[in-house]
Amino acid sequence: MSIADYWRLEAPRFRLEATKCTNCDKIYFPPKRVCPICNNDELIHMDLSGRGRLITFTKVEKPAVEFEYMGPYYVGIVELEEGIRISASIVDVAEEQIKEGMPLELAFRKYYAIGDEGIVYYGYKFRPPL
Ligand SMILES: [Zn+2]
Incomplete structure (x- = not known):
């Protein structure tokens, strides 16, 4: 980008x-x-509210180089209360905990960094409600 x-x-x-x-x-x-x-x-x-539910998800076992720090991790489709569907990483969730239909909320997290001291990109991800 x-x-x-x-x-x-x-x-x-x-x-x-x-x-x-x-x-x-x-x-x-x-x-x-x-x-x-x-x-x-x-x-x-x-x-948007940032509150929604998990429609479907997959586990990324072999992340791209920029996302190796996360791996393995989950990517899902989240349907927000407003009816909008967003593709995003699902974080702070254990393998035995993640399931379709579970409630989720917005979380801001690191996406990736360029170089060891370069620009760090942040953005939205989703997690179970606290
Ligand atoms: Zn219109």
């Missing part, structure tokens, strides 16, 4: 910022400027 893309996506990544169409009420994450359903360009910003 380029530095420009990183900053452009900062709000969605840190606050789960979405947009909602003022005409048809469809919610978009990441945010869109124009509703692709009704072509309305008056979309309002909203923060």
